[in-house]
Amino acid sequence: MKRIKNKKLRISRYVVLGLVSILIGILCVLLLGGEVRMSVKSWAFNIGYSLTLGYGLFANGFIASLIGKRWIHWIKYPKRSIVISFVVTTLYSTFVIFFANWLWFIVLLDYSWSKFLTFGTNILLIEYIVLYIITMFFYAKAFFNEWRETLIAEEALKKEAVSLQYKVLSNQVNPHFLFNSLNVLGSLIRLDADRAGIFVNKLSDFYRNLLAARGKEIVPLNEEVDFVNQYLVLQKERFGDNIVVDIETDKLNHHQVIPMTLQMLVENAIKHNQVNKENKLQIKIYVQDNYLIVKNSVTPYLNPIGGEKLGLKNLSERYQFLTDRPFVIERKQDEFIVKVPLLQLEDNVKRA
Template identity: 45%
Template sequence: MLKKNFIGIVYAAFISILIGITAMLLITGTLNRPFSVYVWNAGYSLCLGLPLFANGYLFHWFEKRYIDWINKPVKSVAAALSIHFGYSSVVIFIVNWFWFVVVLDQELRNFWASNTSMIISEYIIFVIVAAIIYAISFFRAWRSEVTQSEEIKREALSLKYQVLQNQVNPHFLFNSLNVLGSLIDIDSEKAKEFTRELSLFYRDVLHYKDQDIISLKEEIAFVKKYIYLQQIRFGEALEVEIIANENIRGRVIPLSLQALVENAVKHNEISKANPLKIVIAITDDYELIVENNIQSKKVLEPGSGTGLKNLASRYEFLTGKKVNISENNRYFRVILPLIVLDGK
């Protein structure tokens, strides 16, 4: 890091001196000048150039806090110009005052009249340098946005495949068939109903896997099928309460609510002595809350551990809001921001 900074300073110093010599050539029309003039020019150029190049470091700090080229381009340009213009004005004035008034003992009243053209040329250089910095900053932001977008698309495809794979995995299917086998001997009508619901469940999985977003109503209807199948398996040991405001018309990523319920079932012990209680709530603030009490399994089912992370990334990409995940020794809670289209 120190080596990189040192190289940057040397590079800035070289460019500053080169610009100073070029300016002297343009103003005087010759390079046939005494050595002392070159020394004075180099000192002046370094005092002016290095702080102006340091403007880039100041902008880098400022950019992280106040610049958003993609979402707020006009505001960002105004803020960037303000910080650059203010900083550069201070540097240009102080350096010129020091060299011409203090070093060369020029009278202050003659300072502006005799140095106006030089100061204007320095502001032109400032504009060029600022334009380069802005262009580099905007390109980086644009490239980051494109990269993030492509990454989200890849994660979306990965999650779609993962959700489909999870629903048809041997464990879920094996447990469902075991339940079905038991019902055939005990209650044939219930077995027929279970078979029908299982068929509808898999049909919906195949239907929704190719959609980017669906209505909240569709997602709730789908998760109820999943809950029904799990409650046949666990009986009263699995308690699920859905508190939904039917007037809310937000949308969700397909199978996301089901994935959160499945996550709770997968990672917690479920028994009559220790029932798993899941609450699904939709608030008026367009938030979807899934909460369950924690009673972790001693031996967890295998999983990649990336499903929830990918789901959170997709919601943040679509809504601009972060998914809130919290837990303590009593409960685990996930809050998803609903997707609102055209104010609906």
């Protein structure tokens, strides 16, 4: 039923385009000083000529959609988009215009080009004027559609950001995390009161920074590294030397990431793997080819911990909105690797 409806819609669209082409043809006759009262032969010629030219020129919309998928970005690259669109439209439309005039005047009426140009110059001029008026309409429509889609995507990004921040925050304040933290604190109080006080202060600082990060879309990478180091200090109070983390801090300047990216990836590694003396969790964080790479060893539980697996999906979608470079997840037998595209100032243009 839906297929039949779509087919009827396409047919009606072609009929409308044909009627518009014929109407433009009649208006051109009037503009050139002709008369509406014409012979049947002249009417047939005008209709055939108008339909050939009209359907050919309206195919610009199809051409625009083809090049638009790869080269046209009205919001991100407006100047480049205008130049490419103008050049492609002019070249294609010039072919259509001269083909239609050659077919109807040179072939069917057996005119020479010199004879055609004695009266056809004005025809060509009007056709180009009509062409660019129609083209301006289509490209203005494409610009506003892309602008609207960008606004919708920004709203979706904000909702996803809130959802992700809530997820990370709730993961930290859930009973399981608090239970582990209180167990660690209880042990420290019995063993070393001063160390327990330091642990409480570090836990407080961690939550303070966690709350401060909620209102930010992106943060410098060095700040994110500092934040995940705070998280690791808390985790090492529980796991000790069973977590081995290697963070290469070179080449971290001038790059940005989404807040809590590293914290979420490290948390996933701890959550889904055994961490004990026999199975030490190895985590390596480094920068390579403008990617932040987080690699951890894999020692899964005999009964794997289930989860919604929405954290990585949401994070990937947010990076997809901010940069054209992919968010890569690689699962190997003994390693789990996440490659996060580092954000730079030029990437942020995509949000504008």
